[in-house]
Every structure is written in C-alpha cells, then in structure tokens.
Amino acid sequence: MKLLTCPMNGPRNIDEFQYLGPVRDDADPDTASDAAWARHVFRAANPPGRLLEWWRHVPTNFVFVAERDTVSNDVIRTFDPATAERP
Amino acid sequence: MVFRLLKYGLSHRYPVTGDIPATPDLKPRYDVVIIGGGGHGLSCAYHLARYHGIRRVAVLEKGWLAGGNTSRNTTTIRSNYLTPQGIAFYKEGLELFAAMSDELDFNIMFSQRGQLTLAHTEATMRAFHTRAEAGTYMGTRIEVVDPKGVEALCPELNMDYGGALEILGGLWHADGATARHDAVAWGYAAQAARCGVEIHQRTEVDGIEIAAGRVTGVVTSRGAIACDHVLIACGGMNYHVAQMAGVELPIRTYPLQAMVTQPVKPWLNILISSVSLHTYLVQSSRGEVVIGGGSDPYQLYSTRSTLDMKEHLAEGSVHLFPFLQGVRVLRQWAGITDMTPDYSPIMGASPVTNLWLDCGWGTWGFKATGVAGKRLAECIATGRVPAILHPFALERFERFALLNEMGATAASH
Ligand SMILES: Cc1cc2nc3c(=O)[nH]c(=O)nc-3n(C[C@H](O)[C@H](O)[C@H](O)COP(=O)(O)OP(=O)(O)OC[C@H]3O[C@@H](n4cnc5c(N)ncnc54)[C@H](O)[C@@H]3O)c2cc1C
Numbered sequence: 361m362k363l364l365t366c367p368m369n370g371p372r373n374i375d376e377f378q379y380l381g382p383v384r385d386d387a388d389p390d391t392a393s394d395a396a397w398a399r400h401v402f403r404a405a406n407p408p409g410r411l412l413e414w415w416r417h418v419p420t421n422f423v424f425v426a427e428r429d430t431v432s433n434d435v436i437r438t439f440d441p442a443t444a445e446r447p
Numbered sequence: 448m449v450f451r452l453l454k455y456g457l458s459h460r461y462p463v464t465g466d467i468p469a470t471p472d473l474k475p476r477y478d479v480v481i482i483g484g485g486g487h488g489l490s491c492a493y494h495l496a497r498y499h500g501i502r503r504v505a506v507l508e509k510g511w512l513a514g515g516n517t518s519r520n521t522t523t524i525r526s527n528y529l530t531p532q533g534i535a536f537y538k539e540g541l542e543l544f545a546a547m548s549d550e551l552d553f554n555i556m557f558s559q560r561g562q563l564t565l566a567h568t569e570a571t572m573r574a575f576h577t578r579a580e581a582g583t584y585m586g587t588r589i590e591v592v593d594p595k596g597v598e599a600l601c602p603e604l605n606m607d608y609g610g611a612l613e614i615l616g617g618l619w620h621a622d623g624a625t626a627r628h629d630a631v632a633w634g635y636a637a638q639a640a641r642c643g644v645e646i647h648q649r650t651e652v653d654g655i656e657i658a659a660g661r662v663t664g665v666v667t668s669r670g671a672i673a674c675d676h677v678l679i680a681c682g683g684m685n686y687h688v689a690q691m692a693g694v695e696l697p698i699r700t701y702p703l704q705a706m707v708t709q710p711v712k713p714w715l716n717i718l719i720s721s722v723s724l725h726t727y728l729v730q731s732s733r734g735e736v737v738i739g740g741g742s743d744p745y746q747l748y749s750t751r752s753t754l755d756m757k758e759h760l761a762e763g764s765v766h767l768f769p770f771l772q773g774v775r776v777l778r779q780w781a782g783i784t785d786m787t788p789d790y791s792p793i794m795g796a797s798p799v800t801n802l803w804l805d806c807g808w809g810t811w812g813f814k815a816t817g818v819a820g821k822r823l824a825e826c827i828a829t830g831r832v833p834a835i836l837h838p839f840a841l842e843r844f845e846r847f848a849l850l851n852e853m854g855a856t857a858a859s860h
Contacts, residue, residue, distance in 0.1 A: 361755060375755055379745040381699075395845060402697040402788050402844045406686045408748040430700070431748045 362433075366417045367424050367440040380414035382406070383425060410436065466637040467512060470648050473669050477505045477645075479827055480665050480674040482652045482688055484508025486517040486628070487805050487812065488680035489635035489646075490820025491827075493551075496642035498821075499828035504644045505674075506636075507667060509651035513632035515682040517813065519750075519782035521705050521729065521739040521860060522628050523718060524814040525562050526587050527620040529578055529855045532838035533791060534585040536818065539835065541622055543817030553634030555626045556732060562623025562718035563592075563600050565767075567612045571722050574854055575618040588621035601717060605769050612723060612766065623718050625729055631816055655692040661800040662692070676827050678803045683748065683783030685806035694797050696806055697844045698785045702743040703810045703860075704756045706779035708771070710734030719767065722857060726763025735777060738764050739860060742784065742810060750781045784809045789849040790856040794819060794839040795832040803827060804841060810860045 362374040387400040405411055408431050415438070416423045425444075427436040455461065479495060481488040484506045495501040508514075524544050526537035547555050566572045575591050582589035594606060597617045607613040636646055647669070654666030655677060664673040681688045686698040710733050720727035725741040738760045743753070757779055765772050787793060787807035792815070797804050805823050808815070826832050832840070838850050 362753075382746070398845045398847065403695055404697075404699055406699045406746060408684075408687050408700075411746065413746070430746055433747055433749055433751070 364415065364426065364435060365438050366420075366422060367438055368422045369417055369420055372417065376418055378416040378418050380416055380423070383412040383414060466633055466640075467646060468640050470650070471645055473505070473647065473650070473667070473672060474645075476673040478503040478674065479505075479676045479678065480672060481506045481678045481680060482665065483515070483680035483682060483684075484512050484636075484646060484648065485515045485680060485682050486513060486632045486635065486816035487682075487808070487819050488678065489513070489632055489639055490816050491678055491680065491805065491823045492644045492646075492820075493635045493639040493642070494821045494824035495827060496639055496644050499824055501824075501828055502643035504639075505672065506639070506644060506646045507650045507652055507665070508646070508648050509668075511648055512636055512646065513629055516782040516784065516808075517632045517682075517816070518629045519705070519780055520628055520813040521727070521737050522625045522813060523562065523720075523727070523729070523860050524624040524626060525620055525718075526622060526814075527562070527564070527578055527582055527589050527618065527855065528852050529581060530791075530838075530850050530852060531581060531585055532850055533852050533855070534582055534587060536835055536839070537814060538585065538587055540815045540818035541624065543821065544624060544626060544814070547626070547631065547634065547817060551634035551638050553630060553637060555630040555634055557624060557626045558732070559622065559624040560717050561600075562620045562720065563597065564618040564620070565597065565604075565719070565721040565723075566615045566617060567721065567723040569615065572616050575616065578618060578855060582620070590619050592617045592619045601715070601719060603714060603768055603770075604719075605767055608766055625718065628813060631813075635816075635820070652688065653691070655688075655802070657692060657799055657802075662802040676801045676803065678805055678823060678827065680805040682808065682812075683785055685785040689797070689804070689806065692797070692799050692802055694799065694802070694804075696785075696793060696804075696841070697788055698793075698807055699746050700748055700783055701745070701786055702747050702749060702751070702781045703739070703784045704743065704752055704760070704779065704781040705737065705739040706757055706760060706776050707731070707735040707737050708774045709777045711736065711774060721763060721767060724763035724766055725857070726760055726767065727860070728764060728767070736764070736771065736774070741857065742786070743781075748783055750783060752779050752781050786810070788844070790852040791850040792819070792839055793841050794823060795826060795836045795841070797841060809856075811856050
C-alpha cells in the first residue's frame with residue numbers, strides 16, 4: 361500500500377488518512393463579492409502536476425499539508441503548516 | 448442486415464473495409480474542431496454532419512479513438528436521477544441509445560434488462576421513494592420494491608448477510624440498460640467519417656487561440672488550425688484543456704476503477720447496484736461479471752489501479768453474491784474522471800464566444816453519449832443553447848443554482 365509521511369506520526373499506510381482537498385485561500389467575509397464567494401466555494405486547484413493539499417491522519421486527528429504530483433502520484437513533501445512556511 | 452450478412456458469409460473473398468479511415472493530413476481551416484475523440488466528441492461530429500450539414504469538421508484525438516473513458520466505463524445506461532432537469536435529459540439519452548443500432552447501422556448490443564439499486568438503510572429507502580416519484584412524474588419506468596420484490600427480481604442475492612447489512616428494498620428501473628461501449632464510439636466514428644468528418648488520431652491539442660473574446664483556432668502537435676467553433680470533450684482532461692482558453696472549470700479530477708471476472712455461465716440478467724456497499728455488477732454477454740464502485744479517495748491524473756480499491760469491489764460483490772468468492776479477476780483498470788461539485792455535467796456556452804463545453808461528465812457520462820453530442824451539435828449549428836441544456840450551464844456555479852445528483856450518482860454511475 362502507498363505510504364504517506366505524517367509530520368507527527370511518520371510514514372503510515374495511506375488508508376489511515378483522510379483527504380481534505382486542495383489548499384485554498386479564504387474569502388474575506390466582509391469584502392468578498394458574490395462572484396468571489398462562488399469561486400471560493402466551487403473552484404479548487406486541479407492541475408496535472410504539483411498540488412498543495414490538506415490531509416488528516418485519522419487515528420490521531422492530525423491535520424497537515426502535503427505537496428504531491430497529481431500525474432506521477434509522488435509525494436514531494438509533507439509539513440505541519442503551523443511550523444513551516446507556506447511557499 | 449440479414450441479407451448483407453449472408454452475402455458477406457458466402458462471398459469467396461471477405462471484403463476487408465476499415466470502418467475508420469486512416470488519419471489524413473491536417474487542413475489549415477475547419478468550420479468546427481472537436482477536441483477529444485471519445486464517444487461524446489464523435490457523437491457531436493456525427494450529429495453536425497448528418498443533421499446540420501456541417502461537414503468541415505475535424506475530431507482531434509491525442510491517443511487512439513475512444514481510448515479514454517468511453518472504452519473504460521462499465522456501460523450503465525439509466526435515467527433514474529433525482530432532479531426533473533436531470534431526468535428529462537438522461538431520458539432523452541436513453542431513448543437515443545435504444546434507437547442507436549439502427550441509426551448507426553452498427554450493432555451496439557443495446558440490452559434493456561433493467562437496473563435494481565439496493566437499500567440497506569431506511570435513509571436510502573426514503574431517497575428511493577423520492578426518486579421513484581420524480582421518475583414516474585417524468586414518464587420513466589421506476590418503482591420502489593420491498594424485499595420480496597427484490598428476491599423475485601434477483602433470487603441469487605444474499606438478502607441478509609447474517610443480519611449485518613440486510614437488504615430492506617430496492618429501486619427498480621425497468622428502463623435501465625447496457626451496451627457495448629467501443630461499438631458506440633466506432634458506430635459514431637464510422638458514420639461521421641462517411642459524412643465527411645475527419646478523424647485525426649494521435650493529434651494532441653496544446654493551445655486554444657482566442658482573439659477579441661472569440662475562439663479562432665487551436666494549436667496541435669501536428670500544427671496550427673483555424674476554425675470558427677471549438678468543442679471541448681476531453682473526458683478526464685477537460686479541466687486542463689479548458690484552461691488553455693483561460694476558462695477555469697469547477698472540476699476536480701479523480702480516478703475511477705473497475706474490474707471484470709473470468710467468464711461464468713449466465714446467471715445475472717439485470718444490473719445490480721448497492722449504494723451502501725459502493726459496488727455494482729453487471730454480467731456481460733461474454734459471461735464476465737463487470738464490477739464497479741466508488742471513486743478513488745484523492746485527486747489524481749493517473750490510470751493506475753490500487754489493490755485496496757479492488758479489494759473493496761471484491762468485498763462488496765461477495766457480500767451480495769457469496770458464490771462469487773472463488774471466481775477470479777480477469778482484468779482491472781481505471782479511467783480519470785472530471786468531477787463537478789453537484790455531480791451534473793457542464794454543457795453549452797463558455798465565457799469565450801464559440802468555445803463550447805461538453806465537460807464534467809465524471810463517472811456517469813456514457814449514457815449521455817448520444818444526447819450530449821446531439822444537443823451540442825444543435826448549439827454549434829444554431830448558435831443557441833436549447834432549453835434542455837439550460838440547467839447544465841457553467842454559470843449555475845455563479846448563481847448557486849446547483850443541480851444536485853450526488854445521491855443518484857454515487858456507486859451507480
Ligand atoms: C471505470 C469507469 C466506469 C464508468 N462507468 C460508467 C457507467 O456505467 N455509465 C456511464 O454513463 N458512465 C460511466 N463512466 C463515465 C463515462 O465513461 C464517461 O463520462 C464518458 O465515457 C465520457 O466520454 P467522453 O467522450 O466525454 O470522454 P472520453 O471517452 O474520455 O474521451 C475524451 C478523449 O479526449 C482525448 N483528449 C484529452 N486531452 C486531449 C488533448 N489535449 N488533445 C486531444 N485529445 C485529447 C482523450 O485521449 C480521450 O480519448 C465510467 C467511467 C469510468 C472511468
């Protein structure tokens with residue numbers, strides 16, 4: 361089975377993880393237009409190539425970010441967004 | 448048909464005629480360029496040439512004909528959706544399938560054997576009642592059946608599984624059907640080619656040209672082409688190809704996996720699907736049991752298969768039919784699918800003039816091969832989007848006017 365390296369628990373079988381989807385910027389609730397809200401709700405990054413995405417290690421409820429290539433399925437890195445700089 | 452077959456069989460030299468002409472040289476200009484040589488693109492090309500007299504059409508396919516999801520799907524054809532707009536559209540799709548062998552003079556092996564979807568929870572039963580009411584109102588054949596009714600339709604089913612996931616009832620859709628997927632693509636391709644449509648295999652589009660908000664041509668691996676209209680019908684690559692025109696679609700791309708068993712004697716004469724088990728089965732005319740289920744858990748543009756998904760399909764199948772446990776898996780595969788937030792497709796106009804969309808077909812678009820091509824040909828030929836397509840417009844995501852078919856799509860495709 362494919363392994364995913366959790367920043368807290370180390371490499372684990374990928375079926376221990378829940379996929380939470382691509383990282384996206386929050387819309388500002390005070391200023392965002394209807395169109396901006398619609399974009400925020402329905403559009404997500406979906407490139408053939410590198411993607412930053414949220415994952416959760418279910419048994420420990422630890423949420424982190426992975427950078428993965430969506431064509432080769434290689435995981436480039438995983439990190440805890442609380443401690444790492446987002447590129 | 449009968450006489451032609453007899454003549455063919457009795458002739459000394461079997462006439463060897465290819466159905467699809469070899470890829471010709473690209474012309475500098477076409478009226479319509481269709482990106483994607485799957486069933487949808489070919490169906491649109493056929494309808495343009497046959498019904499609208501638009502014959503200067505090029506279908507551009509980066510690989511081989513129908514090598515995308517058209518020949519990877521599990522061929523469920525049905526109209527038992529939830530929304531009136533969805534049911535009306537898929538109903539027309541089913542009717543076109545029923546007439547397709549005659550229309551194309553190509554045996555697509557359409558088999559209307561009915562689909563039974565199983566409920567293992569009360570919540571699913573409630574959803575079935577809603578769908579049965581909606582479908583009846585829209586004039587399709589659909590009804591809720593109790594466990595006795597389920598047993599009568601499929602006596603081989605394991606009804607209680609030791610009490611763990613007992614079958615509480617089902618949704619019987621007598622219109623449900625199956626057909627040979629590659630024949631559908633070949634039939635449309637052969638007839639389109641006969642009408643003058645050019646089919647260019649191994650021709651990849653890597654750019655879409657736009658001037659003053661209007662599409663003017665495409666850039667391909669074999670050179671640039673000018674054209675008046677472009678249709679995007681690229682299956683799993685729709686998000687990527689639309690981006691070439693600066694159109695960002697609300698699509699996320701996931702693999703969908705399936706498998707078939709070794710051939711066994713005919714025993715399953717309907718389509719069976721279980722929402723809770725995320726498994727559906729159909730026995731092909733060769734005797735193989737075709738098994739499909741839910742999507743992969745994360746976004747990916749790869750047709751690799753995984754053991755855990757196959758184990759899941761095997762588990763669901765053995766729950767329903769324990770005697771399948773000794774049967775071996777013969778082939779397994781995956782396709783990449785373009786999933787929309789509401790499990791309905793995106794058809795019609797795009798923000799770029801004369802750039803048309805036939806996208807977001809995800810895990811459920813085979814059944815719409817005829818109708819989507821027919822209706823998009825109408826868009827291109829008349830410049831107007833017919834009423835039946837209005838609910839599927841891209842702008843529904845700006846208006847928050849979603850067409851939610853998630854419950855009617857999951858694990859039944
Ligand atoms: C495992 C599986 C099971 C399914 N089961 C069902 C089912 O039971 N019932 C149902 O109704 N639907 C089902 N589907 C969905 C169905 O297969 C698709 O929605 C449908 O076939 C889409 O047809 P299409 O012609 O739009 O796309 P495709 O058949 O995928 O054709 C698109 C073509 O575009 C080409 N292309 C991509 N990019 C480019 C480019 N840049 N330049 C040129 N060409 C390009 C591709 O090579 C491909 O051949 C299933 C799908 C899968 C994967």
